Amino acid sequence: MTTRARQSGILPYQQIRQLMARGAITAALPIEDRQVQPASLDLRLGAKAYRLLASFLPEQTEITSRLNVLDFYQSDLVMYEMDLTEGAILEKGHVYLVPLLERLNLPPTLRARANPKSTTGRLDIFTRVVTDLNTGYDEIRAGYRGPLYLEVVPRSFTIKVKTGQSLNQIRFVQGRVTMSDAQLLQQHRADPLVYHNLASATPLGPRELRLDRGLFLRIDLKGVERDDQPIIGYRAKKNSHVIDLSKVGHYRAVDFWEPIKRRKEGSLLLEPEEFYILASKERVRVPPGYAAEMVAYEAACGELRTHYAGFFDPGFGYGGKGEVLGTQVVLEVRPHDVPFLIHDGQTFFKVVYDRMLNAPSHVYGMALGSSYQRQTLTLSKHFKV
Missing domain, CATH: 2.70.40.10 (Deoxyuridine triphosphatase (dUTPase))
Structure with a gap:
């Protein structure tokens, strides 16, 4: 492989594990072997889900500030929260936001992008990753340090999910990688x-x-x-x-x-x-x-x-x-x-x-x-x- 390819590319299995060892990827629960794929990492649902009134982008505020509301009746975003540790039902056509177990501490040269897993797409579950102070979904800027959240909208079927399940995955990208x-x-x-x-x-x-x-x-x-x-x-x-x-x-x-x-x-x-x-x-x-x-x-x-x-x-x-x-x-x-x-x-x-x-x-x-x-x-x- 050429020098240019080594300087730019998608990080493979073994280098994702190196990121984990260096603390660039951490998690509230230990990352499992099954999560690490040849060119991606499966992300896991955390302990809570928030039923939202609508989708949103946190361009100007951190997401935590929108979720930590003493009275959700006063919130312009959150209707209620749900416990996922024993499993919970996500209704078809509703918008949910789930804090993920993983969080990132990326180096300045490394960005990331996320995508639903194949199984998620085939069930018509619309998902996209949201990060703090960002103007878009699924694209995670180089050097990002902070939590990850997953917006989940079941479109065709009502689903039951539980903490630790994976609906989406993330790739880590260095430099310009796309083939002409x-x-x-x-x-x-x-x-x-x-x-x-x-x-x-x-x-x-x-x-x-x-x-x-x-x-x-x-x-x-x-x-x-x-x-x-x-x-x-x-x-x-x-x-x-x-x-x-x-x-x-x-x-x-x-x-x-x-x-x-x-x-x-x-x-x-x-x-x-x-x-x-x-x-x-x-x-x-x-x-x-x-x-x-x-x-x-x-x-x-x-x-x-x-x-x-x-x-x-x-x-x-x-x-x-x-x-x-x-x-x-x-x-x-x-x-x-x-x-x-x-x-x-x-x-x-x-x-x-x-x-x-x-x-x-x-x-x-x-x-x-x-x-x-x-x-x-x-x-x-x-x-x-």
Whole structure:
């Protein structure tokens, strides 16, 4: 790896542990091994949640000053607080703020950014990190010292959460890390990044790549051709029971999701403010020396949001030695305002690749308990297969 790559990049597994050892990351409870991922750290819910009247940004005041109110009836922000230590219900459509167990003491050269975990996105739980005296969400300025808070808005399902559970994750970034289109093309030619979703696992030819400050990929509305009428997506049902996030492989999908079957015309009408799970037309690979992220693509493709969770760790769809020939990307889609018609093979989302500061000592896969390495169209891990 070049000198420049070592000076700039996403911090890997072993260097996240070094940050912990130096006190740049601390926690009210000891950080668990399961939290450290190849290029990110899972953050945990603290002991309390605050039901808010509305979302907000603490540009001018520290968050603690807005929460430590003797009488919440006098607050312009907080309705009430909840104890999460034994578990609590977060109602669909309500805004909550949860102080996280972790806090940061970053060096001046290191910034961070946060994103929902894949499982969080697939349950349509909208989350974003809030920090003191900041003008935005999920972006944590270099040298930040202070607590972390998570805004949580369950959109489709009422959920039960508990102290210590992880809904989001954080990456630590040093310098300029994003690969240019020319670098992506060079990397793809040397070690393919994108494959057709076919049994033969053929990589896309260089001329098939659509590059524009990242890699554009397409939506799959046909599924596996050999199936007579395969399921090509799911739509969240409007009325369902509570989902307890501690229960894995517990719920019947049919109680929460309406399956969407392939249509002859290869199109799908997305209804406003409905939530859909769909999949990519291609398979993506992330070699160990890189990390990837889905980025916002709303303005270019219409009034819809094509994802909530966006981090791909080193080794996703790749493994440690390139033994995995790509993995489909699962998309969390919510149209806004107007119905939106999409068709099979339509350009639908974009992935950017970042350089790692060093290759991680652990990559995404079964050894770390990774849930979605060989996924196709896959709901969250709370549902029975």
